[in-house]
Amino acid sequence: MVAKPDLQSSGQSVVIERVVKVPRALAFEVWTSPRHLARWWGPRDEQGRDFSMASCEMDFRPGGSWRICIRSPGGDDYWQGGQYREITPPDRLVFTFAWERAEEDFPLTLVEVDFLQEGPDATRVRFRQSGLPPSERDGHAIGWAECLDRLAEFLVADQAPEARS
Amino acid sequence: MLDDPLSLTFAALADPTRRALLALLSQGEATVNELAAPFDMRLPSISKHLKVLERAGLVEQSRHSQWRPRRLQAAPLAQAAGWLEHYRPFWEDSFDRMANYLDELNVTEKEKSHGRKA
Numbered sequence: 001m002v003a004k005p006d007l008q009s010s011g012q013s014v015v016i017e018r019v020v021k022v023p024r025a026l027a028f029e030v031w032t033s034p035r036h037l038a039r040w041w042g043p044r045d046e047q048g049r050d051f052s053m054a055s056c057e058m059d060f061r062p063g064g065s066w067r068i069c070i071r072s073p074g075g076d077d078y079w080q081g082g083q084y085r086e087i088t089p090p091d092r093l094v095f096t097f098a099w100e101r102a103e104e105d106f107p108l109t110l111v112e113v114d115f116l117q118e119g120p121d122a123t124r125v126r127f128r129q130s131g132l133p134p135s136e137r138d139g140h141a142i143g144w145a146e147c148l149d150r151l152a153e154f155l156v157a158d159q160a161p162e163a164r165s
Numbered sequence: 166m167l168d169d170p171l172s173l174t175f176a177a178l179a180d181p182t183r184r185a186l187l188a189l190l191s192q193g194e195a196t197v198n199e200l201a202a203p204f205d206m207r208l209p210s211i212s213k214h215l216k217v218l219e220r221a222g223l224v225e226q227s228r229h230s231q232w233r234p235r236r237l238q239a240a241p242l243a244q245a246a247g248w249l250e251h252y253r254p255f256w257e258d259s260f261d262r263m264a265n266y267l268d269e270l271n272v273t274e275k276e277k278s279h280g281r282k283a
Contacts, residue, residue, distance in 0.1 A: 014253050018260050022267045030263060030270075039266045043258035050262060107171050109249070127260070129252055131175045131245060 013130035020123050024090035024115045027123040031093055031113065032060055042070040049073040062087055066095065082108075090115050096132065108132045170222065171248060174241045177221035182206070183214050187237060190224060194234035
């Protein structure tokens, strides 16, 4: 997979940063209700067609659950869900995220979104998704990714010896 | 499900001492004594942490003797990282769509506040 220039990854988490041309309050608001999420949440298929949102339930408060079903243009449904951990408008949003599938149990992940002021009418959205161990499924979570920078460097070096020489 | 390799990796990585041990091992092989030196911890505790890392396949003991150095195994970490990377396209697309949607919202807001002038 080729990394785009605006992306960085520690190797242990997915990090995405985007600057959007709206104030922080609005950048935060589109994460807070099904009406907004239905307009942007979800991927596109190979032909660039948006997935739709077949179902969205969210109890938007710390400790509240969320559950979403996205539907591919071909009609396949994919369920996902989690729990809100931290809601601090317009600064920060933290929630857990896992795919639901009958045949295999997907590990739980932690999504942290920070909204940073970027000039008068723009916001830098800093997104990070990292893995959570099974023991954290109901508890309080701290992403383990932060402490692994040196390890990640080692990992990258180990994975791509041909790229270095 | 707790024994699947990915869960073992995540569980092993959940502890700060074990992350520190991995960071030390990323600089090269080390014996248990060498690994224990920076910690205010007894050898048995360090050995216990190493056992968890070994069970997750993150650390390998070269031969089965105590004085043999431990070695970092990167494969499970690569697997954990690779698994997370599956999420990237989902969010890349979502953020693209979000940017479009925010543009739309922005235009609507502006029309609302300036609409009367035209």
